[in-house]
Amino acid sequence: MPLNSKIPAGPIDSKWKTYKATCKLVNPANKRSLEVIVVGTGLAGASAAASLGEMGYKVKAFCFQDSPRRAHSIAAQGGINAAKNYQNDGDSTYRLFYDTIKGGDYRAREGNVHRLAEVSANIIDQCVAAGVPFAREYGGLLSNRSFGGTQVQRTFYAAGQTGQQLLIGAYQGLERQVSLGNVEMHSRHEMLEVVMVDGVARGIIARDLVTGKLERHFGHAVLLCTGGYGNVFYLSTNAMGSNVTAAWKAHKQGAYFGNPCFTQIHPTCIPVSGDHQSKLTLMSESLRNDGRIWVPKQKNDQRKPSEIKEEERDYYLERRYPAFGNLVPRDVASRAAKERCDAGYGVGSSKMAVYLDFGAAIERYGKIEANKQGKPNLSKEEIIVLGKGVVKEKYGNLFDMYEKITGENPYEMPMRIYPAVHYTMGGLWVDYELMTTVPGLYALGEANFSDHGANRLGASALMQGLADGYFVIPYTLGNRLADDIRTKAIPTDHPAFVAAEKEVSDRINKLMSIKGTESVESFHKRLGKIMWEKCGMARNEKGLKEAIEEIKALRKEFWSNVRIPGDIDEFNPELDKAGRVADFIELGELMCIDALNRNESCGGHFREEYQTEEGEALRDDEKFMYVAAWEYKGEGQFELHKEDLNYEVVHPSARSYK
Amino acid sequence: MQHYNMNLTLKVWKQKNNKTKGGFETYPVKNVSSEMSFLEMFDVLNEQLVSEGKEPIAFDHDCREGICGMCSMVINGRAHGPWSQNTTCQLHMRAYKDGDTITVEPWRADAFPVIKDLVVDRTGFDRIIQAGGFISVNTGNAQDANALPIDKQKADESFAAASCIGCGACVAACPNASAMLFVSAKVSHLALLPQGDPERKSRAFNMVNQMDTEGFGSCTNIGACEAECPKGISLENIARLNREYIGSMMSGSSVEGTA
Numbered sequence: 064m065p066l067n068s069k070i071p072a073g074p075i076d077s078k079w080k081t082y083k084a085t086c087k088l089v090n091p092a093n094k095r096s097l098e099v100i101v102v103g104t105g106l107a108g109a110s111a112a113a114s115l116g117e118m119g120y121k122v123k124a125f126c127f128q129d130s131p132r133r134a135h136s137i138a139a140q141g142g143i144n145a146a147k148n149y150q151n152d153g154d155s156t157y158r159l160f161y162d163t164i165k166g167g168d169y170r171a172r173e174g175n176v177h178r179l180a181e182v183s184a185n186i187i188d189q190c191v192a193a194g195v196p197f198a199r200e201y202g203g204l205l206s207n208r209s210f211g212g213t214q215v216q217r218t219f220y221a222a223g224q225t226g227q228q229l230l231i232g233a234y235q236g237l238e239r240q241v242s243l244g245n246v247e248m249h250s251r252h253e254m255l256e257v258v259m260v261d262g263v264a265r266g267i268i269a270r271d272l273v274t275g276k277l278e279r280h281f282g283h284a285v286l287l288c289t290g291g292y293g294n295v296f297y298l299s300t301n302a303m304g305s306n307v308t309a310a311w312k313a314h315k316q317g318a319y320f321g322n323p324c325f326t327q328i329h330p331t332c333i334p335v336s337g338d339h340q341s342k343l344t345l346m347s348e349s350l351r352n353d354g355r356i357w358v359p360k361q362k363n364d365q366r367k368p369s370e371i372k373e374e375e376r377d378y379y380l381e382r383r384y385p386a387f388g389n390l391v392p393r394d395v396a397s398r399a400a401k402e403r404c405d406a407g408y409g410v411g412s413s414k415m416a417v418y419l420d421f422g423a424a425i426e427r428y429g430k431i432e433a434n435k436q437g438k439p440n441l442s443k444e445e446i447i448v449l450g451k452g453v454v455k456e457k458y459g460n461l462f463d464m465y466e467k468i469t470g471e472n473p474y475e476m477p478m479r480i481y482p483a484v485h486y487t488m489g490g491l492w493v494d495y496e497l498m499t500t501v502p503g504l505y506a507l508g509e510a511n512f513s514d515h516g517a518n519r520l521g522a523s524a525l526m527q528g529l530a531d532g533y534f535v536i537p538y539t540l541g542n543r544l545a546d547d548i549r550t551k552a553i554p555t556d557h558p559a560f561v562a563a564e565k566e567v568s569d570r571i572n573k574l575m576s577i578k579g580t581e582s583v584e585s586f587h588k589r590l591g592k593i594m595w596e597k598c599g600m601a602r603n604e605k606g607l608k609e610a611i612e613e614i615k616a617l618r619k620e621f622w623s624n625v626r627i628p629g630d631i632d633e634f635n636p637e638l639d640k641a642g643r644v645a646d647f648i649e650l651g652e653l654m655c656i657d658a659l660n661r662n663e664s665c666g667g668h669f670r671e672e673y674q675t676e677e678g679e680a681l682r683d684d685e686k687f688m689y690v691a692a693w694e695y696k697g698e699g700q701f702e703l704h705k706e707d708l709n710y711e712v713v714h715p716s717a718r719s720y721k
Numbered sequence: 722m723q724h725y726n727m728n729l730t731l732k733v734w735k736q737k738n739n740k741t742k743g744g745f746e747t748y749p750v751k752n753v754s755s756e757m758s759f760l761e762m763f764d765v766l767n768e769q770l771v772s773e774g775k776e777p778i779a780f781d782h783d784c785r786e787g788i789c790g791m792c793s794m795v796i797n798g799r800a801h802g803p804w805s806q807n808t809t810c811q812l813h814m815r816a817y818k819d820g821d822t823i824t825v826e827p828w829r830a831d832a833f834p835v836i837k838d839l840v841v842d843r844t845g846f847d848r849i850i851q852a853g854g855f856i857s858v859n860t861g862n863a864q865d866a867n868a869l870p871i872d873k874q875k876a877d878e879s880f881a882a883a884s885c886i887g888c889g890a891c892v893a894a895c896p897n898a899s900a901m902l903f904v905s906a907k908v909s910h911l912a913l914l915p916q917g918d919p920e921r922k923s924r925a926f927n928m929v930n931q932m933d934t935e936g937f938g939s940c941t942n943i944g945a946c947e948a949e950c951p952k953g954i955s956l957e958n959i960a961r962l963n964r965e966y967i968g969s970m971m972s973g974s975s976v977e978g979t980a
C-alpha cells in the first residue's frame with residue numbers, strides 16, 4: 064500500500080485552517096449513535112475521551128491502572144511548551160515550528176509540526192480554564208522557563224509536577240463526562256487485540272485484570288493513546304507498567320510502525336546503583352536552566368566535588384556548545400556525557416556519572432533575593448541561605464526526590480547524573496488525521512510517531528498529547544465518521560469478535576502452559592541489556608546484527624522456558640507482564656532492524672560509522688530523508704515502506720548548537 | 722553514604738481475593754541492599770518466590786517516583802512507612818537495619834475492599850471526583866490564559882492542594898477511615914481559583930455526599946491523615962471544606978446540576 068500522509072495542500076500556515084474549514088462534520092443527533100473506543104487515559108487519551116464525550120459521541124475508555132489519573136503522563140516534571148510569546152522574547156508559531164523541526168533533526172513532517180505549534184497556545188488557555196494551577200509571577204500572570212534546543216522562554220510549568228497538574232485537569236474533565244453518562248470508563252483493563260471487520264477496526268478485546276475475564280467491545284473507531292515503549296530497555300524513566308502491547312497488536316493487524324529505532328536518551332537521570340534497580344528516575348531538564356554540568360579536568364579524579372577548584376573543572380557543554388551551553392538538545396547532551404565518561408572522566412563510584420551543580424545558581428539567586436529584600440551587605444553564608452530558598456521553590460520536589468533515592472543532599476553537593484532511556488519518538492505510523500494504515504484505527508500521543516522526528520525537544524510531549532486529544536482528533540475523527548453514520552453497532556457475537564477473542568485466549572493459555580524455570584522479569588532484564596548495549600546511545604552494524612540474532616534466540620527461549628505463577632482467572636500481575644514482555648521482545652528485533660537500515664546518524668539515532676570529526680551526528684539527507692514505516696509480514700519479517708519528507712519551508716542544514 | 726546489606730523478616734498480608742479471608746505470612750529476605758527501594762526489596766522477594774514455585778505477593782505500583790499514587794502499603798502500622806511526606810515507592814531500605822522484622826498490610830477501610838494481597842479497590846475516589854471535582858468547561862471554550870491574573874499566593878495555595886496524588890493513605894491512617902483530607906484537597910484546589918468559583922457550592926456539597934455514600938467515615942479532627950499524607954496536604958484544607966460545605970447548605974443551593 065502506498066503511504067499517503069494526506070497533508071493538505073497550500074501554504075504551511077493555512078493547511079490546518081483549510082482542513083478545519085472543509086472537513087466533514089457529524090450532526091449532533093448522529094453523534095449519539097456513533098461509538099468510539101479510547102484505549103489509554105494519559106494526556107492524549109483523557110483529553111480525547113473528554114472532548115469526544117462533550118461533543119456527543121458514545122465513548123468507552125480503558126486503562127490498565129486502577130484509575131485514569133495514574134497514567135504515566137502524571138510523572139512529567141518540567142513543563143509544556145506553547146508559542147504564547149508572553150515573555151516578549153521573540154517567540155511565535157513559526158519559531159516553535161522551526162525549533163521543533165530542527166530539534167527533530169529534519170526527520171519530522173512540516174505539516175504536522177506547524178499544526179502542533181498553531182494549537183499550542185489554545186492548550187494553555189484550555190488548561191487554565193480547567194483549573195490547572197500553573198506557576199505565576201507576582202503580578203498574577205503566568206510564568207515561563209526555558210528548555211533545551213530553544214533560545215526563548217516558552218515553557219509553562221507547575222513546579223516540577225507539570226504532568227501531574229495537566230493530567231489531573233484532563234482526568235477531571237473525563238470524570239465529568241463519566242458522570243454525565245457520555246463516557247464509560249474501564250480501569251484495570253488491558254486491551255489485547257484490535258477487532259477487524261471487513262478491513263476496518265471495529266473494536267477491541269480487553270482483559271479485566273481483576274477477574275482475568277476477556278471482554279469484547281465494539282466501536283465505530285478505535286483510538287490508541289497507549290504511550291511509549293521505552294521499557295523495551297528494561298531500565299528507563301517510564302512507569303513500570305508502560306508497554307507496547309496495544310501498539311504491537313495493532314501493528315500485527317496491519318498498522319505500520321514508524322521509525323521504531325528513534326529513542327530518546329535523556330541526559331539527566333539518577334545513575335544506576337546496582338543490579339536490583341527496577342527503574343531510573345529523571346531529574347527534569349528544567350534543572351539545566353540553572354544547573355551547570357561538569358566533570359573534573361583530570362582523569363579518574365577521586366576527590367570530592369567541593370575539593371575540585373573552579374579552574375580544574377571541565378564544563379564540557381559550555382566549552383563545546385557556547386551558543387546553547389547547558390541547554391543543548393537532549394541527544395547532544397547525552398552523547399557528550401557518554402563521551403566524557405567513556406574517556407575516563409566520569410565521577411561517582413561507578414564512574415558512569417557527571418555532575419549537575421547548583422552552587423553558582425544558589426549564589427546568584429541569593430544575591431538577587433538579598434537585593435530584593437534591601438539587604439545588600441549580607442555575608443556569603445546568608446546569601447547562600449536565601450539562594451537555597453529560591454532554588455527550593457523552583458525545584459524543591461526534584462531535590463527531595465534526589466535525596467530520597469541517593470541519600471545525598473543536592474543543596475550541599477552537586478547531583479550525579481547520567482543519561483537514561485526516556486521517550487520514544489517512533490510509534491505507529493499515522494497520517495495527518497492521526498489515522499494508522501488500518502482504517503478506523505487512530506494513534507495519539509507518544510504512541511504515534513508523528514511530530515518529533517529523530518529527537519524530541521523538552522516540554523513538547525505534553526504539548527503533543529494534548530494537541531492530539533483536545534484539538535486534532537475532534538476534527539479528524541468527524542471527517543471519517545461522517546461517512547459511517549449508517550453503520551449500525553456491530554453485535555459482539557459477530558464472527559470477527561469471536562475469532563479475535565479466541566486468538567487472545569489461546570495465547571494466554573499458551574503462555575500459562577509453558578511452565579518453565581525462568582521468571583518474566585529475568586527475560587525482560589536480558590532483553591533490556593541487549594537493547595541498551597547494542598541499540599542504545601551508540602549503535603553500529605556489527606552490534607545490531609548480533610542483537611538481532613540474540614533477540615531471536617531470546618524469543619525462542621522465552622516461549623519455551625518462561626515461568627508464570629498463578630492462574631488465568633484471577634488478578635495475576637505476572638501474567639500481565641508476561642504478555643507485555645513477549646511483545647517487547649518482538650519489538651526489540653524490529654528496532655534493531657530499523658537502526659541497521661538507517662545508515663546515518665540523526666537525532667537520538669547515533670550510528671558510530673556516521674559521525675563528523677568532532678563526533679557530531681552525520682545525517683545523510685540524500686538517502687534517508689524519509690520516515691521508515693514497517694509492515695508486519697509474519698514472525699520476525701517486516702517490509703519497509705518509505706514516506707519521503709519534503710521540506711518546503713525550512714531548509715535542512717547541519718544542526719548546529721555551537 | 723555508607724551502603725550495607727541486611728537480612729530481614731517480612732510479615733505480609735496474603736489474601737486471595739475479596740471473598741476469602743486473609744492472614745499474615747512470614748518470609749525471610751536475604752542480602753537486601755540499603756540502596757534498594759522498598760518495592761525493589763519486594764521485587765527481590767517475589768523473584769525468590771517465583772523461583773521456588775510459590776505465588777508472588779501482589780502489590781500496586783507504577784511510577785515508582787512518588788507521583789502516580791498507585792503504591793499503597795501500611796508498613797509497621799504506618800501508611801507509606803516511617804519517612805514523613807513519602808510514598809511507599811520512595812522509601813529506601815536504608816531506613817532499616819540487619820535483623821529487622823517488617824509487617825506489611827494493605828490499606829484497611831470498608832470503602833477500599835481488598836482485591837488481592839496488598840491491592841485494594843480505590844475507585845470510590847474516582848466517583849467522588851465524578852460528583853463534582855472538576856470545572857465544567859468544554860474544549861475550545863477558553864479565553865486567553867493571561868486574561869485573568871490570579872494572585873500568586875492563591876495560585877500557590879491552590880497548587881499545594883492540587884498536589885494530592887489520590888493515594889488514599891489519609892483514609893488508611895484515619896481510625897474512622899474518613900476521606901476528608903482527599904476531598905478537601907480537591908475542593909480547595911478548585912475553590913481557590915476564580916475559574917472554580919461558579920460551581921463552588923454544589924461542588925462541596927455533592928462531593929461530601931458521595932464520600933458518605935461510598936462508606937467513608939466521618940472526620941473527628943484526629944489529624945492522622947495529615948501526618949501520613951505523602952504530599953503534605955494540610956488540615957487547613959478540611960477547615961476550608963467545612964466552610965464551603967456550610968456555605969452551600971446556608972445558601973440552599975441546588976444539590977444537582979453540577980455539570
Ligand SMILES: Cc1cc2nc3c(=O)[nH]c(=O)nc-3n(C[C@H](O)[C@H](O)[C@H](O)COP(=O)(O)OP(=O)(O)OC[C@H]3O[C@@H](n4cnc5c(N)ncnc54)[C@H](O)[C@@H]3O)c2cc1C
Nearest residue numbers: 103104105106107127136141142254290508509522524525
Ligand atoms: C519521568 C518523565 C518526565 C517527563 N517530563 C516531561 C515534560 O516535562 N514535558 C513533556 O512534554 N514531556 C515529558 N515527558 C514525556 C511525556 O510525559 C509523555 O510522552 C506523555 O505524557 C505521554 O502521554 P500519553 O498520553 O501519550 O501516554 P501515557 O500517559 O503513557 O498513557 C498511556 C495510557 O495508556 C494506557 N494503556 C497502555 N497500554 C494499554 C493497554 N494495552 N490497554 C489499556 N490501556 C493501556 C495506560 O493505562 C495509560 O492510561 C516525561 C516523561 C517521563 C518518563
Ligand code: SF4
Nearest residue numbers: 885886888889891950
Ligand atoms: S490527601 Fe494525601 S494521603 Fe490523601 S489521597 Fe491525597 S496525597 Fe494521598
Ligand code: FES
Nearest residue numbers: 783785790792810
Ligand atoms: S508507585 Fe507511583 S507513587 Fe508510588
